[in-house]
Amino acid sequence: MAKKAFDYLHKKGTYKPEDLTKYKAYRDLITATAEVFNTAIPHEVPDEMKTYLEKDVFIFSGLKTHTQLTEARSKLKDEQGNICPYYQFEQEILKLNNTYNRNYLEAEYQFAVQSAQSAANWANLQTDTSRYWLEYRTAGDERVRQSHAALAGICLPKDDAFWTEYYPPNGWRCRCTAVEVLARENTKSNPETAKKAGEEATTQIGKSGKNKLEMFRFNPGQEKKVFPPTNTYTQVVGAGHVQRELEAMNNRTSVNLQELIRRDFPTREEVKNVLLKYAELFPNDFRRGLEEVSFTSSTNFLMQHSMYFNNNTNEWSSQSTIKISTHTFTSIGFNPAGQLREALGAIKKGEALTFKQEYALESLWHEILHAKTQTRPVQLNRRQTESMETINEFIARHTYNEFIERLGGRASHQQRILDEGYGYSGWIKNFRERLKNNGIEEREAVDFFKPHLMSDYSNIGEKITEFFAIQR
Numbered sequence: 001m002a003k004k005a006f007d008y009l010h011k012k013g014t015y016k017p018e019d020l021t022k023y024k025a026y027r028d029l030i031t032a033t034a035e036v037f038n039t040a041i042p043h044e045v046p047d048e049m050k051t052y053l054e055k056d057v058f059i060f061s062g063l064k065t066h067t068q069l070t071e072a073r074s075k076l077k078d079e080q081g082n083i084c085p086y087y088q089f090e091q092e093i094l095k096l097n098n099t100y101n102r103n104y105l106e107a108e109y110q111f112a113v114q115s116a117q118s119a120a121n122w123a124n125l126q127t128d129t130s131r132y133w134l135e136y137r138t139a140g141d142e143r144v145r146q147s148h149a150a151l152a153g154i155c156l157p158k159d160d161a162f163w164t165e166y167y168p169p170n171g172w173r174c175r176c177t178a179v180e181v182l183a184r185e186n187t188k189s190n191p192e193t194a195k196k197a198g199e200e201a202t203t204q205i206g207k208s209g210k211n212k213l214e215m216f217r218f219n220p221g222q223e224k225k226v227f228p229p230t231n232t233y234t235q236v237v238g239a240g241h242v243q244r245e246l247e248a249m250n251n252r253t254s255v256n257l258q259e260l261i262r263r264d265f266p267t268r269e270e271v272k273n274v275l276l277k278y279a280e281l282f283p284n285d286f287r288r289g290l291e292e293v294s295f296t297s298s299t300n301f302l303m304q305h306s307m308y309f310n311n312n313t314n315e316w317s318s319q320s321t322i323k324i325s326t327h328t329f330t331s332i333g334f335n336p337a338g339q340l341r342e343a344l345g346a347i348k349k350g351e352a353l354t355f356k357q358e359y360a361l362e363s364l365w366h367e368i369l370h371a372k373t374q375t376r377p378v379q380l381n382r383r384q385t386e387s388m389e390t391i392n393e394f395i396a397r398h399t400y401n402e403f404i405e406r407l408g409g410r411a412s413h414q415q416r417i418l419d420e421g422y423g424y425s426g427w428i429k430n431f432r433e434r435l436k437n438n439g440i441e442e443r444e445a446v447d448f449f450k451p452h453l454m455s456d457y458s459n460i461g462e463k464i465t466e467f468f469a470i471q472r
Helices: 002-012 024-038 047-073 086-123 162-166 191-201 239-251 268-281 336-349 355-372 382-406 414-420 425-437 442-455 457-469
Strands: 132-137 155-157 177-182 290-296 303-306 320-325
Touching: 002 024, 002 047, 002 086, 024 047, 024 086, 047 086, 047 239, 086 177, 162 191, 268 290, 268 320, 268 336, 303 355, 320 336, 320 355, 336 355, 355 382, 355 414, 355 442, 382 414, 382 425, 382 442, 382 457, 425 442, 442 457
Parallel strands: 290 320
Antiparallel strands: 132 155, 132 177, 303 320
């Protein structure tokens, strides 16, 4: 993704802050960077906290991309002000790419892992600050820096001001944690002494005379952020404009169909544009971005998601493609493409969706869940495929209403779609009956399986066995 962004920069011959969210090559690099950092967010993070953390990751990824493009812009021209030949530009860019997307990225990712876990821990802390305190702990090995070792053992209530600035991590590659302990079994530290130790641990005066470590004085859990709010990328020229644009993208809660659909029903091209806009506004739903939306007369599927992967690296190597069938399945009287177009048209006009229109959107959401999961390329056997598709469709039927709301509409047939939806109907019926026979609420199953589906569905069959073995 970085190479495509730099290639596009060379082709344009210039870069301005307002270009960042305007051009796809740049947006794709933001999405790819955010995808890496999002894998650092643990699945046990409460949904509300996770949403905030993912938004912060998106902002940071955008600012990082802006910084790279700004620096790359300085490599575009020679001393005479002429655009450099591509081969010369590429040599400089290879160095820049290695710096930002290998060296810096490694340290930033490690920080994201620690910071996101700290935020998750904070969200799950007890509210009784008189009974439970927090104790600062280091990794306890020879790699612990001396200034952080001085913080080890500090024990203070959660609401003490110390944790506002010195809740770990407190620097790049910091592995410190704060652990909840019983107040009656510990001795409360002196707040002033603790604050002084925290200041020393986060102070390093650089050549400019500024404290390079001051930016780490924040609490990921309190501020609901993964990265320091005043990180170095926020200091780059144009960063303020970029951050406002990125925040505006984060705050957009629905796709504006009025802008994207000219008449009552969208053309195929407009359907594609709606989905591309959705992928732009909700980049976390497409782990590598959305590249293509196409229509086919296939009789083998209603809709289909696909991606290419590299056999040598066993990594995904392309963005998502979604195919939509134009075939009318006479046994159920359903035309996926037609019903999808009608559904988008109905939402645009503010009309209630019919059952089939709503199911077309549920079917599309099923495919978006395939695009969203972080699962690596894996070959599933028939039984594994059945388990994966059963859980994916089960989750889709329970959550597609969120997708419809992002398009500006409202679901009104969810119970009927749960009961009568077309896709994988036999598997879904059997799974739901098994839940009912075991006295398990379907919402409990959604909460259990969704994190596993989104992280690694290759072992979802084992997770099904594990779920039904839980003593309730």
